[in-house]
Amino acid sequence: MGKAKEHGFSKERLxxxxxxxxxxxVAAGRLPCAQFLLARNGEVVHQTILGEQDPERGVKLAEDTVYRIYSMTKPVTSVALMQLVEEGAVALDDPVARHIPEWKDLGVFSAGTGPYLTTPPSRPMQVVDLLRHTSGLTYGFQNxxxxxxxxxxLKLEAMHGEHDLEAMIDMLAKLPLEFSPGEAWNYSVATDVCGYLVQKLSGKPLDRALQERIFDPLKMVDTGFHVRDDQRSRFAACYDAGPGGKLKLQDDAQKSPYLAPPRLLSGGGGLVGTAADYMRFATMLVNGGELDGARILAPKTIELMASNHLPGGKDLTELSRSLFSExxxxxxxxxxxxxxxFDPPQTLIPCSYGEFYWGGAASTAFWVDPVEQVTAVFMTQLLPSSTYPIRRELRTLTYSALMETYG
Structure with missing residues (x-):
């Protein structure tokens, strides 16, 4: 901290x-808490800690508060799968059915509510379709x-339900695809399938694979699929945005299902962790796959991951069928x-070409700017993430404080 000017930021603007x-x-009662961690060149230049991690009990937010990160799990799982790509265990153009044989006859929905009328896909689903959400899979909450x-x-996305990852794969084998792979972009359980591939190809349960491949090397000491006993006092409550913007308790920190290991190890949304842990992950990404001597991926692999893979070079406005958007x-x-x-002016916010990012359902977010060597992590606990435009606002505020640029 205190390195803002040294790294080109205005302390006053931050x-x-x-x-x-x-x-x-926070003071307005729209969010229970807010933690924002900003770094440049791998060094933290600013941190915001506001509000309460557990308003029900008056527990203040702390630097090491543990959050549900939901879909910020997806980049972690994707990195693990790309490690297996680097090792030659799987290729991006592999048909998914090569690794999940029970999916070889998946059809595309035509009509019905079960049994379904289907048509053959125009081409087989590939591993790259899972990573970029062009697989034809979906999410039930899209309604x-x-x-x-x-x-x-079938409660396919129920992390704390009755089925595990293998059962999810079996259930998906009996359901049709929304569209032929590669035809559209649809936010989906595809990254859970990536997690299944990590588990199958590594020969280890997903939680252990992520621990050994990512969390231990990066010293992400507080990240996992449930809240450990020693973390309970640091776990945040989660809220729904109620009528008139009032907070409504969604998951009590002391009664949460996250206090026990889940049946479904969700590579798409199951992790909990701290802002500091996720900043270590983001710093590894901005460094081209390495942090403090731990090499997670090669620089060219990170470059490939951060490139636009949507068919025809299109953007999400052109290809998305999803009713849910980050x-x-x-x-x-x-x-x-x-x-x-890939087209910064079209975004209408300050950003860089090649900047990449994602967020979670409880309004958490991160971004990585390889041009400016900026990484940022935002944590709170409010569902849904579309309630407020806070992610765009944080980008504008951050880059308005950046006085010395590299780009």
Whole structure:
């Protein structure tokens, strides 16, 4: 801390972030808490800590508060799968059915509520489709189609439900795809399938594979699929945005299902962790796959992941069928595990070409800017993430404080 000027930031302008988050969100009762961690060149230049991690008991937010990071799990799982790509265990153009044989006859939905009328896909689903969400899979919470309804009926996304990862794969084998792979972008359980591939190809349960491949090397000491006993006092409560913006308790920190290991090890949304841990992960990414001597991926692999992989070089506004979106998507494509900016002016916010990012359902977010060597992590606990435009606001406030640029 205290290195703002040394790394090209205005300390006075960074102070705006604290005032903005407090006045507009925390003191105003719109968010229970807010933690923002900003780094450049691998060194933290600013941190904001506001509000209470457990308002029900008056427990203040702390630097080491543990949060549900939901879909910020996806980049972690994607990195683990790309490690296996580097090792030659799987290739991006592999048909998924090569690794999940029971999926070889998946059809595309035509009609019905079960049994379904289907047509053959125009091409087989590939591993790259899973990483970039062009697989034809979906999420039940989108409430959009008969296929979504089938996911809800089977409780496919229930981390604390009755089925495990293998059972999820078996259930998906019996359901149709929303569309032929590669035809569209749809936010989905695809990254859970990536987690299954990590588990199968590594020969280890997903939690152990991530621990050995990512968390231990990066010293991410507080990240995992449940809250350990020694973390309970640091675990945050989670809230829904209620009527009139009032907070409604969604998951009590002391009664949460996250206090016990889940049946479903969700590579798409199951992790809990701290801002400091996720900053170590983001710093590894901005460093080209290495941190403090721990090499996670090669620089060219990170470059590949951060490139736009959407067919035809299109952006998400052109290809997305999803009713759920992490942010405005003009000028933004999707890489192998996260969104990536390829036309900065179209985004209408300050950013860099090649910047990549994602967020979680409880309004958490991170971004990595390889041009400016900036990494940022934002943590809170409010569902859904679309309630407020806080992610875009934080980008604007951050880059408004950056006085010396590399780009």
């Amino acid at each position: 102070a705006r972030i604290d005032r903005f988050l407090d006045e507009k969100y 959009r189609t008969n296929v979504d309804a089938a996911y809800r009926k 942010s405005t998507n003009a000028g933004v494509g999707f890489g192998l595990g996260f969104a990536t900016v």
